[in-house]
Amino acid sequence: MAIITLTTDFGEKDHFAGATKGAIYSELPDVKIVDISHSISPFNIPEAAYIIQNAYSSFPKGTIHIIGIDAEINPENKHIAIKLDDHYFICANNGIMSMICSEIAPEKIVEINIHDKIQTSFPVLDVFVKVACHIARGGTLEVIGKNIPEIKPIKNIVPYVNDDKTQIIGSVIYIDNYGNVVTNIKRSFFETIQKGRDFEISARNYTFKKIHKKYSDIVNFDIPENKRHDEGRKLVVFNSGNFLEIAVYKSNSATVGSASTLLGLGLMDAVSIKFTPKPVIPQGMELPKKIHNVSDFE
Amino acid sequence: MAIITLTTDFGEKDHFAGATKGAIYSELPDVKIVDISHSISPFNIPEAAYIIQNAYSSFPKGTIHIIGIDAEINPENKHIAIKLDDHYFICANNGIMSMICSEIAPEKIVEINIHDKIQTSFPVLDVFVKVACHIARGGTLEVIGKNIPEIKPIKNIVPYVNDDKTQIIGSVIYIDNYGNVVTNIKRSFFETIQKGRDFEISARNYTFKKIHKKYSDIVNFDIPENKRHDEGRKLVVFNSGNFLEIAVYKSNSATVGSASTLLGLGLMDAVSIKFTPKPVIPQGMELPKKIHNVSDFE
Amino acid sequence: MAIITLTTDFGEKDHFAGATKGAIYSELPDVKIVDISHSISPFNIPEAAYIIQNAYSSFPKGTIHIIGIDAEINPENKHIAIKLDDHYFICANNGIMSMICSEIAPEKIVEINIHDKIQTSFPVLDVFVKVACHIARGGTLEVIGKNIPEIKPIKNIVPYVNDDKTQIIGSVIYIDNYGNVVTNIKRSFFETIQKGRDFEISARNYTFKKIHKKYSDIVNFDIPENKRHDEGRKLVVFNSGNFLEIAVYKSNSATVGSASTLLGLGLMDAVSIKFTPKPVIPQGMELPKKIHNVSDFE
Numbered sequence A, B, C: 001m002a003i004i005t006l007t008t009d010f011g012e013k014d015h016f017a018g019a020t021k022g023a024i025y026s027e028l029p030d031v032k033i034v035d036i037s038h039s040i041s042p043f044n045i046p047e048a049a050y051i052i053q054n055a056y057s058s059f060p061k062g063t064i065h066i067i068g069i070d071a072e073i074n075p076e077n078k079h080i081a082i083k084l085d086d087h088y089f090i091c092a093n094n095g096i097m098s099m100i101c102s103e104i105a106p107e108k109i110v111e112i113n114i115h116d117k118i119q120t121s122f123p124v125l126d127v128f129v130k131v132a133c134h135i136a137r138g139g140t141l142e143v144i145g146k147n148i149p150e151i152k153p154i155k156n157i158v159p160y161v162n163d164d165k166t167q168i169i170g171s172v173i174y175i176d177n178y179g180n181v182v183t184n185i186k187r188s189f190f191e192t193i194q195k196g197r198d199f200e201i202s203a204r205n206y207t208f209k210k211i212h213k214k215y216s217d218i219v220n221f222d223i224p225e226n227k228r229h230d231e232g233r234k235l236v237v238f239n240s241g242n243f244l245e246i247a248v249y250k251s252n253s254a255t256v257g258s259a260s261t262l263l264g265l266g267l268m269d270a271v272s273i274k275f276t277p278k279p280v281i282p283q284g285m286e287l288p289k290k291i292h293n294v295s296d297f298e
Helices: A015-027 A046-055 A123-136 A187-194 A259-264 B016-028 B043-054 B125-136 B187-194 B259-263 C016-027 C045-056 C123-136 C186-193 C259-263
Strands: A003-008 A031-039 A066-068 A079-085 A087-092 A108-112 A145-147 A167-175 A182-187 A198-201 A207-209 A234-238 A243-248 A270-275 B003-006 B030-037 B062-067 B079-084 B087-092 B109-114 B146-149 B169-176 B179-185 B199-203 B207-208 B234-238 B244-247 B270-275 C003-006 C030-038 C064-068 C079-084 C086-092 C109-113 C145-147 C165-176 C180-187 C199-203 C207-208 C235-238 C241-246 C272-273
Touching: A003 A015, A003 A046, A003 A123, A003 C016, A015 A066, A015 A123, A015 A182, A015 B003, A015 B030, A015 B043, A031 A046, A031 C016, A046 A066, A046 A087, A046 A167, A046 C016, A066 A123, A079 A123, A087 A123, A123 B199, A167 A187, A167 A243, A182 A187, A182 A259, A182 A270, A187 A243, A187 A270, A187 C259, A198 A243, A207 A234, A234 A259, A243 A259, B003 B016, B003 B043, B003 B125, B016 B030, B016 B125, B016 C003, B016 C030, B016 C045, B016 C145, B030 B043, B043 B062, B043 B087, B043 B169, B062 B125, B079 B125, B087 B125, B109 C123, B169 B187, B169 B244, B179 B187, B179 B259, B179 B270, B187 B244, B187 B270, B199 B244, B199 C109, B207 B234, B234 B259, B244 B259, C003 C016, C003 C045, C003 C123, C016 C064, C016 C123, C030 C045, C045 C064, C045 C086, C045 C165, C064 C123, C079 C123, C165 C241, C180 C186, C180 C259, C180 C272, C186 C241, C186 C272, C207 C235, C235 C259, C241 C259
Parallel strands: A003 A031, A003 A066, A066 A087, B003 B030, B003 B062, B062 B087, C003 C030, C003 C064, C064 C086
Antiparallel strands: A079 A087, A079 A108, A108 A145, A167 A182, A167 A270, A182 A243, A198 A207, A198 A270, A234 A243, B079 B087, B079 B109, B109 B146, B169 B179, B169 B270, B179 B244, B199 B207, B199 B270, B234 B244, C079 C086, C079 C109, C109 C145, C165 C180, C165 C272, C180 C241, C199 C207, C199 C272, C235 C241
8 A cells, every 4th residue: 555745835724735635535445645844934945955954764665755845837947757766746846856866866857748738826725736646556657757867956056165274164954853953964964074083163152072972961960960960951963854953952942942952053054063183193103093983983 | 533624713823722621631632623714704704604614624524623612601592502414513503603604504403501510701612612522522512402493693694696697796705815805706606696697797996707717827838938927917716615716817815916905906805796687589590509618607 | 453642742833743754654644643732832831731731531442642742761751651441552751641650540551661772862753752653563562662650740730728718829730722721620630629619710810600601601692692792701711621711702812812811811711719708607597509500610
């Protein structure tokens, strides 16, 4: 039994998500429909790219993902379907898939061409649902579109590295429900540039010299609980999606504050990492082993 | 396998929607439950009427729709079940169904009378779920209620037309997730009054002389993308539910603004359409054919 | 077919809930997943305790409830699984279950010990899902944890009663979607202390001498509808979960106001009940029967 997921900016109130599900069940009564998110900010492509990248791979192979953001068709915004990592994605060719595609090459990309039969102001329901049900029934992409070699890229999604590789300049791509500030700097990219060096992460007026493994690593459990003041403390982690994240321990934007509210960081703001030059080693000396515990990023 | 949908003002946080689903699965383990919306504004009957009208017909025939808005029973607020267009609706008799029923005559309306056995402060769970499961098992409406001839109407839901049919005065019935302003003027109603005449739509201090087919019709794709300034431009369309809607291209109330925030339009505000008298045709002359392309509303 | 419910503070936007569902379906394609709530305030344990207590018992026996609040494992925050009332609960041992457990004794509590194989910064997905699927397949709690005698209690969740039992001092534990103010005073507790006496409920500067059976009991239906002014009127009820609740008839925080906004009541605020001493009965006299209609709380 196929699974179809929905990631949209429809919001929680409007009828769009409900109507889309009704249309799917009308074609395929036995399919499973899973909401990934309907609360993407309207027309926010980087947010949608981040959400779908982090959610899709938990689903079984063969899952079909409908992404309904900025989906109105026009001369510059075509509809596409992609097979990648044994998952299917149906969306507009507006850059949403470029984050996933920068890591895993698509097996197949088609530009959907079933529109001659469809006049619509609700393309997710009238086009994407039809394509998803076609795939769920075992249909191939070639039947509903023509092959194209590549997708439209999204701008400024990759962090910048200077020539001598002493600095990474990334940016904030997502603020999560806890107000944590997610950057576009991935763990693997960071490690490739770091090569064991010390570093300093800067965001606004704040600096960090350590990346923790998990949020509660900032707590000193040797101090009695009633004498600790850890809630509200800032830290840096690689989050569960392996993105560098500036967080606040047990944050809540509405009460104790969050990384976003306390540091004043919003979408597109810069976060930079400076690496310390490796110490010059005088002749005849040897560096002690394991000054830096790379696996700990300390 | 039956489908039961839920449209309520329970919100996303409270336990009410979850508990309702638990109660349904306790009676019918194999039913499908689909959320249409739980974010209707509390006690807002026109909003609920708009949502259910636009969502229900995408579902398969036979679907059962629970509408949990203002559902506490009292001498003036009875519970009803309606069969209409081969769908079932269970709700309070508070006007929610009058928008749908003004377009399609109900096949059957019953006032639910199973309450003698039920003392409840949670009628959706204790009454509506029981009725829905009864219908899902193939039960008839007569078993759970007595026939009534008509439902309670909702006030001011239909736009006003003046006597010489030169003006429609409608009102805002819904603000959607993009901040688009939806009026109660439907396409069919508009066309019936328009009869090909030119028109001017007024809302606050803004006027529009054209109704576009889709949002991106306002974009001139001949101008290079980086020289265009279309985001934030106002336009009028008939939306996917065929309601006249004042929209803003790629709107976002939190960033670039929306029709609601930029025009200052809220629920119940007036939107009027004035029609230009047809030009008097002097004797012996003929009007050129197709001055107005009615199908384009231009 | 097993049911797994989700109650978390993941919010509606992030990918966490979607990814969790994907992981469950990857293990168990035929399970049913039901969202109870993803909008618990971040790290708010009393809110989560209230939501799960009010939702769980509507589900069929055997249902498995994943509660993802403050779930990062650390020396003071272990993962547990509980069997209680023929339902299963999987959560951190942070007090979330103490509200339910204060009413119904758990059949079994285990501290989950499958973590040696799992390095995770997303414990709901990596640990709770594994445990839930193990239980759904018919596995026992002993396989995934070691028995522990009791759970961590939550502080200040029970109302205070003075020594001569003339006063209850409770507190606000939840504000619902309608802005209704829910206290921690349960109907059974209230009745045990009241013993038929008159009472006065105080919250901020407001007092109430009556507890209504339902919200619309405050309406006088003998007065014509257009002469009534009942929307916005304050009242006290026992809600559908049997908690004492200060409510406003047809409230809406954004428009007419709600109990929370109109009375200025927030989480943790005090709500007290003073009981009137029973009148002294002079010798030879008898009290008339049924001065107080206890069942009406009047």
